[in-house]
Amino acid sequence: MSDHHHPSEETLLAHASGGLDEAHRVVIATHLAGCPACRQSVRRAERLGGTMLAALPAAEMSKGALEAALARLDEPVPALPPPPPLPAGLPASLAAYRIGRWRRPAPGLGLITILPPTAQRAGLHLLRVAPGMAMPAHGHSGLELTAVLSGAFADDDGIFHAGDVSECTEDAHHTPIAHGAEPCICLTAVAGRLRFDHWLARLVQPLFGI
Amino acid sequence: MSVPDDAITPEHLAALLAAVANLRSRQAFAALFAHFAPRVKTYMLRLGAPSAQAEDLAQETMLTVWRKAERFDPAMAGAATWVFTIARNLRIDALRRERPVASVDELADTPADGPGAETMLETAQAERSLRAALAGLPDEQAMLLRLSFFEDHAHGDISRKLGMPLGTVKSKLRRALTRLRAALEDRP
Ligand SMILES: [Zn+2]
Numbered sequence: 001m002s003d004h005h006h007p008s009e010e011t012l013l014a015h016a017s018g019g020l021d022e023a024h025r026v027v028i029a030t031h032l033a034g035c036p037a038c039r040q041s042v043r044r045a046e047r048l049g050g051t052m053l054a055a056l057p058a059a060e061m062s063k064g065a066l067e068a069a070l071a072r073l074d075e076p077v078p079a080l081p082p083p084p085p086l087p088a089g090l091p092a093s094l095a096a097y098r099i100g101r102w103r104r105p106a107p108g109l110g111l112i113t114i115l116p117p118t119a120q121r122a123g124l125h126l127l128r129v130a131p132g133m134a135m136p137a138h139g140h141s142g143l144e145l146t147a148v149l150s151g152a153f154a155d156d157d158g159i160f161h162a163g164d165v166s167e168c169t170e171d172a173h174h175t176p177i178a179h180g181a182e183p184c185i186c187l188t189a190v191a192g193r194l195r196f197d198h199w200l201a202r203l204v205q206p207l208f209g210i
Numbered sequence: 211m212s213v214p215d216d217a218i219t220p221e222h223l224a225a226l227l228a229a230v231a232n233l234r235s236r237q238a239f240a241a242l243f244a245h246f247a248p249r250v251k252t253y254m255l256r257l258g259a260p261s262a263q264a265e266d267l268a269q270e271t272m273l274t275v276w277r278k279a280e281r282f283d284p285a286m287a288g289a290a291t292w293v294f295t296i297a298r299n300l301r302i303d304a305l306r307r308e309r310p311v312a313s314v315d316e317l318a319d320t321p322a323d324g325p326g327a328e329t330m331l332e333t334a335q336a337e338r339s340l341r342a343a344l345a346g347l348p349d350e351q352a353m354l355l356r357l358s359f360f361e362d363h364a365h366g367d368i369s370r371k372l373g374m375p376l377g378t379v380k381s382k383l384r385r386a387l388t389r390l391r392a393a394l395e396d397r398p
Pocket of ligand 1 (some may be wrong): 005006007035037039
């Protein structure tokens, strides 16, 4: 538990500025809920945003904008419908989403796609990987962020436990493998479709150790 | 009718916000509106919102300030920082593909673990020293920070726009953050 894996400073900055994709933002929010150090970094970056906002030139508001705002101050606050109950074991960062059932695209692998990927945006998936199994492969473009929810996985960068985040960019090729006796459940934001062909191919040649 | 904007200090803004929270002062709200609404509109315009939407989002931001003023914790954030996070979250919600069941703001990812030691005055001073530190940043670093917050957003887009390798964008941003660290550091 000694070496924790955190998102990079640039990614935390991007989170604070509102520049992350929805999928990536949810993964970072999952980490922040359990990491005071990164929360502090985000607050610092937000302070930067606030300071820069205060220094922006003023745009012209339309006539009567203030009066319109004043007239609305006593309006009742629109209530959003309550979020659906969150399945046990899932982080609060997923509270806004409807979580489907686990699908089994391959033996030893569970998958729930929360946000399907599009040409412009990363997808958000829950993955459950049986001990010793490798994660599915996927098309690589842009930032890939994975937060471990339970269990652990190992790759070239070390062992990632619950709360840790793995951050990969562009062409970093790695093969994360579920580590330990428990299945590894993680939340991952990746561009492109997950490739299960690869995943199945790997299963044919069992992996020993890491 | 409004206070000349550039003269407004972070301390003054925090005091106005406190008056909105504690006294429900419409006058204080109007002063905050005069300062922040046009800047939030600029923020939205720079991020590509059409003019009418930028104006709506500025209005929504200020209404949220009114509604949530009692949640403003001056020991956690300066007034400008708090308004920035509200504006940012409203923009994120506006951009979402599907109507969420809860707004980003509702799902605030920051459990209260405030430094505690900071007073409203100290937080305001921190915003002030950050202003100075930003002004002293090399032009290129300042520009990259501005682009991160107010324009292209994704670091990959910035890299393409400037024809600068992504790794260079990131390392320059990291350098800017390091330089600002002293000013950004929360007081002991
Ligand atoms: Zn962290």
